[in-house]
Amino acid sequence: MVNHLIVGRRSSPFSSSSTMVDWSKLPYDLVVSIANQLFEVEDFLSFSTVCRCWRLVYLKKHWIPNHHIPWLMLGEYTEGDVSIRQFLSLTRFKIYKFPLPEANGCRCWGTSHGWIVTLSQSFAIRLVNPLTRACLDLPHHSMLRSQGDIEVDWFAAIQKAVVLKVRDDFVTMVIYRYNRCLSFAKYGDGAWTVVPFSNLVYLVNIVCFKDRVLVLTMVGTLILIEMEGPDGPRARCIASPPGDERGWENMYLVESSESLLLVLHYNHRSTHRFKVYKFDIFKRKWMAAVDLGNNVLLIDNYGCTSVSACGSIKPNCIYFAQDNLGSSVVPQQELKMIVFNIKDNRTDVQRLNASSFYDCPVWTTPALR
Template identity: 45%
Template sequence: MVNWVDWSHLPYDLVLFIANKLHSVEDFLAFSAVCHSWRLVYLNKSWTPSRQVPWLMLDENHTSEFIRGFFNIYKNKMHKLRLPEAHDRRCWGSSHGWLITIGHDLEIRLLNPITQASINLPPQSTFENRISVKVDWYVFIHRATVFKIQDELVTMAIYGNHSLAFCRPGDSLWTTVQISTYFLFINVVCYRNQVFALSIMGTLVLVEIDGPDPPRAIYMASPPKDEKHWQQIYLVESSRDLLMVFCYEANSAYRHKLVKFRVYKFDFDSREWTILESLGDCVLYVDDSHCTSGHAWDDFECNSIYFAQDNLDWWLTHAQKFVGYYMGVYRMKDKSTEIFCLGEDPPSHYISPIWVTPTLW
């Protein structure tokens, strides 16, 4: 006779101990589905997650329009999540688990793709100077991301003529950052509870969004003199350092672009950038608008940059066949690049692969 074990009768302290031996969000969700008593760990928010590896979100499945693919590079697994809230909407990712979405209705929301929780933000109509910029709805906001500043969610957006604005949940409108010098913003990051931004020329500025004065941008430093003609630039906090990442691309004769990176660390005392030859045991994750950092897990290649792109621009400009989404890894040690194809469905012209770090709360 088989003696079945009733797992629901385990002491709660033992269940909690087991739960906190789990590292990934998907493992913990499977754990919480075992029985009601185990799900209490989830409902009580008693699980202490380790730093999660970002998932790569792809376009909607063309055979089922509400399904989004999320590629977990740590487990080499594609998750199919039903996300009607993101249907036909442009999305940006973040390192805090939230997607920023905007659709034809011009409504802007935060969406957690794991829990499907959503937060309404002020609509596009509340941006300053929006009438002077006449573009399609999916072009008005160039980049957006979510930070946690003093444990409070702050959404930053680069919009229109590359102006910078922000809002918090509950705000009725977006607040534009005032500038005394004309900056065209291209990237923004939160570093030690302070906001820093890059201009399209690579100038670093400090963005003050709290205090007695109106939000403003203050010049900090010029870009490294040796860097020119870059394709993209990013700011990222990594191992408590502020880094600038330069991405260089060259069209190849076949399928994918050739991608190289150069990384600099900012010295706050001298206000100068220093070339960084190694990321140590860290990994960077880069998409079209965002860069995030993490420590290497198990078989992950440390001292590497994982980047996600598609050949959409090459496809539209040169009438070539769309060969799909792809992810690559750039190894800082030997400056080599390896490419992995993730799918071949033609995307919407305003959707590109993005990184989002899975979180539950």
């Protein structure tokens, strides 16, 4: 009966009709059990405000959700003098607004670990949790400021930033200098570590697969980054690009159900389509894939995330959040999602019945850490 009262009412789990119940008297193990039946992070936020006893579940981080569905971070605007960031929950088709002055005026990249990576106009790089507003300062990246004798526009200083979990350590990696350089830092490092390459490469994507860091070049070559060793980090090519593929607009690496996938994004006259390849570890070759099972790929301009389908999110599909940079400066637009069915090779446009300011939307997984 308790589970029904709390979990069954998704829009408002704790209504005024429950005020006569002394929820703080429930055994702690039962409270944890109730918390772990909540599906969305916003439900758990409401749950944690019921009473001090229930908030302990949050403080002790005993909430283990069954699904981690990323939110789509949209644009920035101000209410009065407060900087607001907007986040779209795809499972609820609802936009949440959070004050986030810590990311005011910054360029942002989403991650799968609760953080967003921010780059400010002073070239400061930080990890920011949009829910808790916790911040972790990373080393200043002095190498970002110039390309030889040419000063670099701060907005274009980093092409891509990711946070990877490598053997229980969180590592931030950045691709910079127009896709030609790669460096990484752990929290607490005093400087960034540069990864040397023997040949000139143009990097487009980074992923951690089975505790190995892999990067993808613009021509589709797969490179293993060995981060530790007596001679420091080094890069080693392990696979060639798939087949005779040409003409893609973007390429992504992603781990999905313990498989490494390569996703090619094609855009011809605003018609979007995708091809997916699975990496054969033993043959070191890419094999065409048409079935992701119950998985879904969420893609933005910078990265790709794999999650399990749930609710209205369809399995074996790609959800692509297109940028809005072709319009005037951060206009208010109707939000649209490109939905590509991998098996049927069919593209649909899903209108989200909401308008918001956005420019480069990024997927990020909310976490209360």
